[in-house]
Amino acid sequence: MHNAENSKYAKTHEWAYLENGVVTVGISEYAQQEIGDIVFVDLPKTGTQVTAGQNCCVIESVKSASEIYAPVSGEIVEVNEAVNADPALVNRAAHGDGWLFKIKASKPEEYEALLDLKAYKETLDK
Amino acid sequence: MNTESLKKTPLCAACIEAGGKMVDFHGWFLPVQFDSILAEHKAVRTSAGMFDVSHMGQVWVEGKDAWKFLQYINTNNIKNVPPKGTYSHIVNEQGHIIDDAISFCIAPDKFLVVVNAACIDIDVAWFNKQAVGFDVKITNDSDNWGMIALQGPKALEYAAALIEGVKQMPRFTIKSIELFGANGYVTRTGYTGEDGVEIMLPPRAIIHVWDALKKAGVKPCGLGARDVLRLEAGYLLNGVDATGVQTPYEANCGWVVKLDKDYFIGQDALIAQKTAGLEQRLTGFVLTAPGVPREGCKVFKDGVEKGVLTSGTFSPLFKGIAVGYADTDLKEGDVVEIEIHGRKIPAKKVKTPFYQNRV
Numbered sequence: 275m276h277n278a279e280n281s282k283y284a285k286t287h288e289w290a291y292l293e294n295g296v297v298t299v300g301i302s303e304y305a306q307q308e309i310g311d312i313v314f315v316d317l318p319k320t321g322t323q324v325t326a327g328q329n330c331c332v333i334e335s336v337k338s339a340s341e342i343y344a345p346v347s348g349e350i351v352e353v354n355e356a357v358n359a360d361p362a363l364v365n366r367a368a369h370g371d372g373w374l375f376k377i378k379a380s381k382p383e384e385y386e387a388l389l390d391l392k393a394y395k396e397t398l399d400k
Numbered sequence: 401m402n403t404e405s406l407k408k409t410p411l412c413a414a415c416i417e418a419g420g421k422m423v424d425f426h427g428w429f430l431p432v433q434f435d436s437i438l439a440e441h442k443a444v445r446t447s448a449g450m451f452d453v454s455h456m457g458q459v460w461v462e463g464k465d466a467w468k469f470l471q472y473i474n475t476n477n478i479k480n481v482p483p484k485g486t487y488s489h490i491v492n493e494q495g496h497i498i499d500d501a502i503s504f505c506i507a508p509d510k511f512l513v514v515v516n517a518a519c520i521d522i523d524v525a526w527f528n529k530q531a532v533g534f535d536v537k538i539t540n541d542s543d544n545w546g547m548i549a550l551q552g553p554k555a556l557e558y559a560a561a562l563i564e565g566v567k568q569m570p571r572f573t574i575k576s577i578e579l580f581g582a583n584g585y586v587t588r589t590g591y592t593g594e595d596g597v598e599i600m601l602p603p604r605a606i607i608h609v610w611d612a613l614k615k616a617g618v619k620p621c622g623l624g625a626r627d628v629l630r631l632e633a634g635y636l637l638n639g640v641d642a643t644g645v646q647t648p649y650e651a652n653c654g655w656v657v658k659l660d661k662d663y664f665i666g667q668d669a670l671i672a673q674k675t676a677g678l679e680q681r682l683t684g685f686v687l688t689a690p691g692v693p694r695e696g697c698k699v700f701k702d703g704v705e706k707g708v709l710t711s712g713t714f715s716p717l718f719k720g721i722a723v724g725y726a727d728t729d730l731k732e733g734d735v736v737e738i739e740i741h742g743r744k745i746p747a748k749k750v751k752t753p754f755y756q757n758r759v
Binding site: 310311313314316332334335336337339358 | 432437441741
């Protein structure tokens with residue numbers, strides 16, 4: 275199971291966790307705190323092809339909309355239906371049950387190029 | 401964010417200490433939220449919350465012609481009987497809204513006008529320009545006042561612990577108070593759709609009110625919750641829902657225009673518009689599918705663009721709610737679509753306010 279330590283990160287605050295060629299994607303604890311009370315998540319459709327860095331999901335808080343970018347390229351193979359019913363799940367468990375979607379990675383090297391937790395945390399201090 | 405150049409209210413340090421997430425709001429350093437906008441919204445709807453509204457402006461209008469002058473620059477009939485206050489729009493010769501403000505009658509020749517923070521300088525310049533020929537003195541006293549809005553079904557209980565006789569005050573009245581060694585005012589007004597008061601005191605005293613209310617259990621609330629509450633309650637946000645080019649009629653506030661009173665600025669233009677009819681009016685919408693409408697989203701009916709949103713949010717009570725200028729041929733209950741992030745989400749036109757105000 276993914277957690278903050280065993281995941282990789284994009285500078286745009288998504289985490290990614292690779293298992294059997296499929297990358298699970300969510301937002302970091304830092305991001306959920308910054309966004310605040312999440313009230314709606316506009317998830318991508320399964321079957322959609324995305325490229326790394328592409329805006330493919332929107333998280334709405336009371337105050338603002340935040341775009342979520344695919345950390346790797348590939349096909350969306352699953353979305354987390356639980357956050358449709360309970361968007362605040364992303365606030366409560368950003369690194370766990372509040373994951374957003376899964377991508378069948380077409381370019382595994384993109385995953386390797388993501389930041390580890392330490393490097394991601396360093397970007398937050400800047 | 402370079403916060404050096406931002407203006408700070410007397411409650412700035414107290415807001416930061418209470419966990420306020422501070423933002424630049426029209427040049428003011430103010431809390432957008434404390435722990436959670438949803439929790440703050442709930443506190444105001446079910447109990448009590450308090451807002452630092454010290455950035456708002458206080459302008460004195462005094463003199464023999466004070467009331468005559470206010471009648472001249474306001475669309476509404478300003479009450480000249482203490483301790484009554486009157487909400488009104490201040491418009492230019494074209495009938496376009498400059499600001500909305502409450503004028504409180506302290507004495508027949510002395511009024512306190514409470515104006516929007518972002519409009520203080522514009523309003524004072526406008527007042528001075530229009531004051532020619534009136535025996536009136538205009539004083540911008542905004543920097544000398546701190547202000548707390550205490551709102552919610554239990555707000556009066558909390559206020560009564562500090563201020564004697566506050567529960568007996570009728571809505572939209574003002575009362576002078578002495579609190580923590582300073583003289584100030586309390587008004588039974590607000591911007592949330594709940595009962596409550598707004599307390600004005602000099603900076604050195606207002607901080608004690610904040611501390612006392614906090615100690616009593618009143619939840620500090622930020623601009624985020626304030627915006628949801630005011631939108632639910634159907635209150636106009638000048639600068640956002642009116643941008644200097646709309647009349648009170650277009651802003652769906654026709655009730656503040658009293659065409660039959662003596663001549664006032666903008667009267668001719670407003671008479672002409674009332675005769676000609678409106679093309680667009682500020683209109684309420686509720687989404688009927690999940691999503692959050694925002695300022696700038698377009699409204700369509702049968703594929704034809706009918707309007708653009710000026711305010712939208714997620715309401716814990718009504719989900720996706722919004723107002724925007726839309727063609728007046730839209731009818732109550734009409735099914736429309738609102739374009740959000742490139743997707744058209746179904747919605748319907750509704751009457752505002754969304755929330756049945758308790759005041």
